[in-house]
Amino acid sequence: MLNHEDFRFDTAEREGDTVGEIAYRRIRLHIVNGRLKPDEKLKLDHMKQVYGASVTTLREILNRLAVEELVAAEGQRGFRVAGVSDAELAALAELRILLETYALRRSIERGDLDWETRVVAAHYKLSSLEGMLMRDQSAAVEQWVASDWGFHYATISACDLPVLARTHASVFDRFARYHMLALDFRGKPAAKEHADLRDLVIGRKADAAVNLLSSHVRSGAAHITASGRFG
Known part of the structure; x- marks a missing residue:
């Protein structure tokens, strides 16, 4: 049987979760539910305050989401939410x-x-x-x-x-x-x-x-x- 936990629309914390994993799920959900808008610039200093993760961890998360095509990496200019069409x-x-x-x-x-x-x-x-x-x-x-x-x-x-x-x-x-x-x-x-x-x-x-x-x-x-x- 497939594991329903592979995909979640909630951000409930689970035993053993790291700060990075919690932040990853929250950011991912906020992109999917539209709280983070298409093409919105993702400013690391602001995200650090909102999601409680370090800048280094946030960079890792955003690179992970870029692989999933939910985030676009812009080289030295940072990251933005992926656009829609x-x-x-x-x-x-x-x-x-x-x-x-x-x-x-x-x-x-x-x-x-x-x-x-x-x-x-x-x-x-x-x-x-x-x-x-x-x-x-x-x-x-x-x-x-x-x-x-x-x-x-x-x-x-x-x-x-x-x-x-x-x-x-x-x-x-x-x-x-x-x-x-x-x-x-x-x-x-x-x-x-x-x-x-x-x-x-x-x-x-x-x-x-x-x-x-x-x-x-x-x-x-x-x-x-x-x-x-x-x-």
Whole structure:
């Protein structure tokens, strides 16, 4: 089973965490949730006060995030938050589809009753938040993004390929960043697609599930692109 701890939308401290690891998770989350804006200059002296880490540690963190393409290194000029564009969003959507559909097929083949239970439970939580959002409770968008991850993670959690899991999680993170910046939920169509995907996954209908997942991701990207914010 894949490890849900490989990817987190929270900054909860865990036993044995170093100052650097805590700061890394906080900075990463603040980029994904839009608190740190695209192209924002990352000033080390200010970040030292906010995140409680030394300048040396912060440089290491920002270089690590640059490898993940959440931060851009500018040589002697320092670091900034990675920019956004419709072209990158489209590329992330296709990469997510490539990774997630493979993992989904493998999970459908290998998943047991416990896996099915995780899928149903994760969908229940997600659908509850989707109901809130459809009643215009926009404050729940960040919770929805985390629960959207939780559901999609659950569907592929029987894949049992940790390297694939980590790569997919990183791509999902960058894709989710666009949702958080747009602060927009696609509404009833997205909720229905999630419910249909749950049923297809539990029913072990791999071809139909993969086709629905692919169109679901592309529709989400198209909805964000239509906002006109990232051209």
